[in-house]
Amino acid sequence: MEIDEAVRGCTDRRMRTKYGNAVYVVQRAFALYPFEEVAFSFNGGKDSTVLLHLIRAGYYLYKKDSGDVAQMDAVKNCPLRTIYFESPCAFPEINSFTYETVSTYGLPLETIHSDFKSGLEGLLKEKPTKAIFIGTRIGDPNAVGQEQFSPSSPGWPSFMRVNPILDWSYRDVWSFLLTCKVKYCSLYDQGYTSIGSIHDTVPNALLSDSSTEKSFRPAYMLTDGRLERAGRTKKTNHKIEMNSVAGNGMNNIEGEQMISRAASIIVVGDEILFGTTEDKLGAALCKKLHAIGWRVSHVAVVRNEIDSVAEEVERCKSMDDMVFIFGGLGPLHSDVSLAGVAKAFGVRLAPDEEFEDYLSQLMGNNYTGDRNEMALLPEGITELLHHKKLPLPLIKCRNVITLAATNVHELDTEWDCLLDTQESGLVQAKPFVSKHLGSALSDGVIGYQELGLWL
Numbered sequence: 001m002e003i004d005e006a007v008r009g010c011t012d013r014r015m016r017t018k019y020g021n022a023v024y025v026v027q028r029a030f031a032l033y034p035f036e037e038v039a040f041s042f043n044g045g046k047d048s049t050v051l052l053h054l055i056r057a058g059y060y061l062y063k064k065d066s067g068d069v070a071q072m073d074a075v076k077n078c079p080l081r082t083i084y085f086e087s088p089c090a091f092p093e094i095n096s097f098t099y100e101t102v103s104t105y106g107l108p109l110e111t112i113h114s115d116f117k118s119g120l121e122g123l124l125k126e127k128p129t130k131a132i133f134i135g136t137r138i139g140d141p142n143a144v145g146q147e148q149f150s151p152s153s154p155g156w157p158s159f160m161r162v163n164p165i166l167d168w169s170y171r172d173v174w175s176f177l178l179t180c181k182v183k184y185c186s187l188y189d190q191g192y193t194s195i196g197s198i199h200d201t202v203p204n205a206l207l208s209d210s211s212t213e214k215s216f217r218p219a220y221m222l223t224d225g226r227l228e229r230a231g232r233t234k235k236t237n238h239k240i241e242m243n244s245v246a247g248n249g250m251n252n253i254e255g256e257q258m259i260s261r262a263a264s265i266i267v268v269g270d271e272i273l274f275g276t277t278e279d280k281l282g283a284a285l286c287k288k289l290h291a292i293g294w295r296v297s298h299v300a301v302v303r304n305e306i307d308s309v310a311e312e313v314e315r316c317k318s319m320d321d322m323v324f325i326f327g328g329l330g331p332l333h334s335d336v337s338l339a340g341v342a343k344a345f346g347v348r349l350a351p352d353e354e355f356e357d358y359l360s361q362l363m364g365n366n367y368t369g370d371r372n373e374m375a376l377l378p379e380g381i382t383e384l385l386h387h388k389k390l391p392l393p394l395i396k397c398r399n400v401i402t403l404a405a406t407n408v409h410e411l412d413t414e415w416d417c418l419l420d421t422q423e424s425g426l427v428q429a430k431p432f433v434s435k436h437l438g439s440a441l442s443d444g445v446i447g448y449q450e451l452g453l454w455l
């Protein structure tokens with residue numbers, strides 16, 4: 001199967017991991033639901049094009065695993081029911097790519113001419129449909145609160161939304177499409193980075209080619225994936241843009257005015273609450289954040305227990321742009337912090353193969369205990385932040401970054417790496433300027449003198 005071979009043969013370890021996890025979700029869906037009760041929501045966009053090829057690969061692997069070898073030739077394609085909500089406002093390029101693709105891959109197409117909700121209501125009345133594959137990714141406005149398997153929202157017809165690429169970044173999408181050398185809609189080569197309708201989508205200005213006025217570089221050249229929706233102009237009001245930015249971390253909207261960001265810091269440690277150890281890292285991190293123009297809204301010290309961490313993360317994650325958490329980790333990430341983060345986001349801890357790879361490279365056979373337990377990370381919301389100076393990547397779950405530092409020196413290194421890593425979302429704004437006024441007088445004397453001035 002050409003997709004499986006292309007990815008497994010590539011040197012990009014992150015790509016292989018993302019691919020492995022996504023095709024696993026596809027295989028699970030085929031194992032869980034009757035094939036004829038599964039559908040694929042395809043609209044010719046880049047995310048759904050990625051999904052198409054993952055479904056093809058996952059279907060092939062599913063058939064192979066279930067020993068359907070006699071039919072393997074027929075399995076080259078996956079004749080999955082495909083639904084397209086066609087709108088008169090769609091780009092002609094999107095329409096033609098959609099029709100061309102379903103024909104190339106032998107997908108039985110059901111075109112729907114109404115809005116999503118009533119279209120799905122009609123579809124479900126007509127044919128039993130238990131699950132629908134969708135190319136939603138974290139960072140899409142509608143991804144909030146979703147997991148790889150998420151039942152449709154209350155008030156919507158009832159089916160399972162299957163989101164195999166929920167944790168893929170913009171860069172992952174392009175790495176996959178380019179690695180597999182598959183066709184994608186021509187608009188992406190003309191500077192479009194995310195495609196809505198002809199009324200709300202223009203090429204992404206960040207890709208405009210300064211040498212020629214009207215030309216744009218291809219979508220895969222956008223370096224900061226958090227700005228993929230910058231071409232969704234008219235519909236995107238300021239608030240939506242800020243939300244989607246905050247959902248992915250922070251942002252330096254290139255050339256635009258910086259807005260002050262707020263962070264909170266959670267220190268996990270009974271020893272600090274007992275008073276036997278002083279927290280130096282919280283104070284050091286405040287200084288660092290302040291130095292890049294970030295406001296720290298509060299620092300909390302919580303008990304070394306999952307529920308305390310979860311409660312605090314829950315509070316901070318919706319209040320601030322970024323939450324930093326440290327302490328509460330064992331020698332490696334086997335302790336309460338990550339369990340608390342997972343609980344706050346309502347997801348489970350699951351083995352992360354990529355992180356496991358790092359652990360085994362770092363520790364070889366010298367570890368004790370269960371290696372898998374150390375590589376359990378919050379499922380579907382985790383992004384590993386790599387840096388060549390870090391022995392293990394840092395862990396980012398949506399807008400919560402878990403620091404592994406246990407002393408100020410380690411914090412310095414991790415901080416420098418975060419600033420150097422675009423995916424961290426830590427963007428330097430104008431630093432605050434603070435002025436200090438000192439006095440040797442006591443509060444009482446100052447108060448008395450102030451009173452004298454007033455009288």
Ligand SMILES: Cc1cc2nc3c(=O)[nH]c(=O)nc-3n(C[C@H](O)[C@H](O)[C@H](O)COP(=O)(O)O)c2cc1C
Nearest residue numbers: 041116120132134140141142151152153156161196
């Ligand atoms: C197959 C399918 C299922 C959907 N299910 C839901 C749902 O359960 N709840 C919901 O609020 N929106 C649902 N939507 C709508 C999406 O959340 C979103 O509005 C849509 O994908 C448009 O995204 P865009 O604004 O990025 O173009 C669904 C859309 C599709 C295509």
Ligand SMILES: Nc1ncnc2c1ncn2[C@@H]1O[C@H](COP(=O)(O)OP(=O)(O)OP(=O)(O)O)[C@@H](O)[C@H]1O
Nearest residue numbers: 041042043045046047048084085134135136194195
């Ligand atoms: N008109 C549609 N018909 C069928 N499915 C759709 C339609 N619009 C959205 N979807 C589903 O929702 C997913 C998310 O849409 P979204 O617009 O974010 O991604 P995309 O269209 O694949 O790529 P892009 O972000 O570049 O537009 C799609 O991948 C697809 O599964």
Ligand SMILES: [Mg+2]
Nearest residue numbers: 045194195196
């Ligand atoms: Mg789209």
